[in-house]
Amino acid sequence: MAKKVFMLSEVVKVEQLEKYFPVQKGFLEQLFTRELRYVKAVDGITFSIRSREIFTLAGESGCGKTTTGRVIVRLLEPTSGKISFKGRDITKVKGEKLRLLRRKMQIIFQDPYASLNPRMKTVDAVGHPLEIHGLAKGEEKKEKVLEVLDKVGLTPPEQFINLHPHQLSGGQRQRVALARSIILKPEFIVADEPVSMIDVSLRTTIIDLMLSFRKELGLTYLFITHDLAVAKYISDRIAIMYLGKIIEMGDKESLFVNPMHPYTQALLSAIPVPNPERKRKRIELSGEVPSAIDIPTGCRFHPRCPYRTDKCSKEEPLLIELEKNHFVACHLIK
């Protein structure tokens, strides 16, 4: 889709990123056991996002895709690893510097019913970032808000500016959230399932807006989704996550034409295809995703893998570039 857009520099780079959440214990347990247990939500992932690229993290619930997005914009503290933004290490940035950084990186959340303050009018919700960063207030703020509302297709913007979230439909709310995320003219946006709560007929509008902002504003996106059909439509590159790790990553074309990891293959075969005459063979997986507290040894997918060998339960496979720009973490593929 992106025909030769400039993909030179890396905007975001993530190296060996880990995010563990301690498991809450009861009072007695705390007294008598020393050992702390962790949910390993993100367990050592490395990738980079190039300028003006739409990079997608896809996977089932609990695979760590949302946590990764939140750690990158520093809404969560990473346990270890390194995050760079335009060549600068931002892993430990704090206070004023972090605030300035947030002008450059924004996030859109999944649920527009929860991400907008029900007591704020559109003008205040969208204009709030301007006030926080001391960029505009009063009439000037209003002008800028009108401008972005027009950009996200809430036209005429004067009609929307004084409405509260409950007066807007789901699609309109997500547009307001989109307007809020671009008002500071950021360079990078994390879009966490931005269309999964919106009706099908309106999804395309939101996706098309995101695509047009990439061109117009030179934006780079980290797109997070569980819906691979949407991922295929919007992304340039896709990484598939399973239990906190990237198990396959590649250009959209090669990943969908030639999925190599058994999990990716199963995932793709499970997606419904809107064609009643097409009967596809589904790849069966046994069991369900294990808990992120007790991650299986070796390859974390091995208990469910139809092709597992002895090696898989002992040794963790590395993410290797098997074709140009196509990385897979599996012992079986050579």
Add this chain to the structure above:
Amino acid sequence: MPFLEVDSLTVDYQMRRGTIRAVENVSFSLDKGETLGLAGESGSGKSTLGLSIIRLVPYPGVIVEGHIEIDGTDILKLPEHEMRSIRGRKVAYIFQDPMTSLNPVKRIGAHFAELIHTHEPNTSKEEALERTKKVLENLEILPERINDYPHQFSGGMRQRIMIGLAIALTPDLVIADEPTTALDVIVQAKILELLGNLRKMYGLALILISHDLSIILEKCDKIIILYAGHMIEYATGIELHKHPKHPYTQGLLHSIPNIELSDQKLAAIPGSPPNMLNPPKGCRFWPRCSHVKEICRVREPPLIDVKPNHFVRCFLYGKEGVHVERSRKS
């Protein structure tokens, strides 16, 4: 005679702010062994339609017009206690959210025991237990887990238990309302396949309600597309996929991504669904329609058949089609 027959069903939600006509003049029929898909966006009336069939439209909803016949019985005329014996035994309903549909303080076995004893008081405990175990086996859940509580199961397993409860009394019709919306794709595929297998095994009629047209197209023989409470198109899955007639159906098909196509161009339907308290006059879709004509703003289009078994509610097809609603009366 078909097993289920719904004729000009109209359901209103009568509220202080006004009346919402959630379902208007919907007619269809379904035989045993068939799968019908109800597709539409939120607020299109698909759940209301499903719930009307078991007469469980929530307050302040009222069925104001129409007939629903199940196995030859007009259920809208039945007293409540007789209706209760139809629910569960003849018609079962699978709700959307498996997390909240099971009682958290009851073991799985107790859910089944209660269901079986309510409908068949003469069943012995042992027999009920045997039957439960057999149902669980069909759903690939270990029978030993009968003594576990709902929280000990994953989302997909809980939904399978819900399906088990629905089929435990071997009903003739199962209505599955967004049965996989809260689940991941791999689990979703498993559940849908399971429903399909059970349909074959027990010869049941299945109504699948979903906002996801991909699922409906993949799994259903017949499909009803609902828009703002109106049945705007009704056809077999293959026909609907090949020759969608209504501009809304065409728009929907253009807005769903298909992973098997490369370089697909998606197109959005402009505008948003209408406010049901104040729906547009005439055709309910006209404010979003690219083919809108003068007549669409004034008059409501009738449901006409463009082909045998392919009905559409749109003025674009007025001439060649036959006026169904009128022909039925004559």
